[in-house]
Amino acid sequence: MREYGRMCEDHRMVVRLGSRVLQWTTVTPVAAVILLVLTWGRDLPGLVVALVTLVLAGAVLAAVHHAEVVAHRVGEPFGSLVLAVAVTIIEVALIVTLMIDGGDKSATLARDTVFAAVMITCNGIVGLSLLVASLRHRVAVFNAEGTGAALGTVATLATLCLVVPTFTTSAPGPEFTTFQLIFAALASLLLYGLFVTTQTVRHRDYFLPLTQHGEVITEDEHAEAPTTRTAMVSLGLLGLALVGVVGLAKGVSPTIESGVSAAGLPHAVVGVVIALLVLLPETIAALRAARRDRVQTSLNLALGSAMASIGLTIPAVALASVWLSGPLVLGLGATHMVLLAxxxxxxxLTVAPGRATPLQGGVHLVLFLAFLELAANP
Structure with missing residues (x-):
């Protein structure tokens, strides 16, 4: 009888393992990598581009799922950091590969993509999260200390890397000299590393979600944390999904560029499209957190992604510029500097009170829409 019970338990484990293997969140990352191998370096016809785009969207959603599994296992604020870094790896890889292949026309790609990421995260994701949370729970509550520290770091990095080059005089145009670029890259890494240490070690409580009464939530009572084995499997599948997203997005990038040119839009729109694509996982995860009244988690995701986008992308393109022959334009124009300011x-003004209503969310969304409109019609 005992042997029969053991056999039944083994059978149930096999069934659960089989159902897990056949889940779309498991199949999609593998399919994305296989499709990447089959299409890499080839001119893709329209039907294949449509298939690649479909699998790409599935890989993005799968990446969100597995990042959330890992995040649930390690807890906040480490979970937000996992997804922010993962998304930024996608962005950096896309920018560098497109700059290598694009020549002089990609001189502003890093600037356009990083600035788009800042506008999307600080206005789009923040605005949507505050609006969803405040409409659902009347008021969106978050920690002003942690969020203010994140916003201050983002503002410093954005000004140093995207505004200062416009006003330097050592190099012609809105560009850094080699030594200025090295300083900006090292300063970006230093500030990002200092923030991560503050967020995860010294002042972790500042970045934990709060209840409507301002009490810190240390655990998520909505679901039991996944096992270490499940989290490790999700971490591996997250890596596969990211590889698939990067490679497939690289494959459809010529279609994006030709579509932008055919529509008569500025080349800067390519950077906006890339940023929208790679930040889709962050947006979905942030909205889910906002619906569960975890506004601090949403803000950690948004501002953490903005910070990682600058703090990791600028050093990466600085390193890539060693073998890139074209110029690297980082300085923003007057209109974009006004939007950033x-x-x-x-x-x-939104962060200081530690509470937000739908009005604050609406203001940020209007700024985001203004950015999109000015990107298409500068």
């Missing part, structure tokens, strides 16, 4: 001011 207004974003920082509005962000400070």
């Amino acid at each position: 207004l974003t920082v001011v509005v962000g400070v």
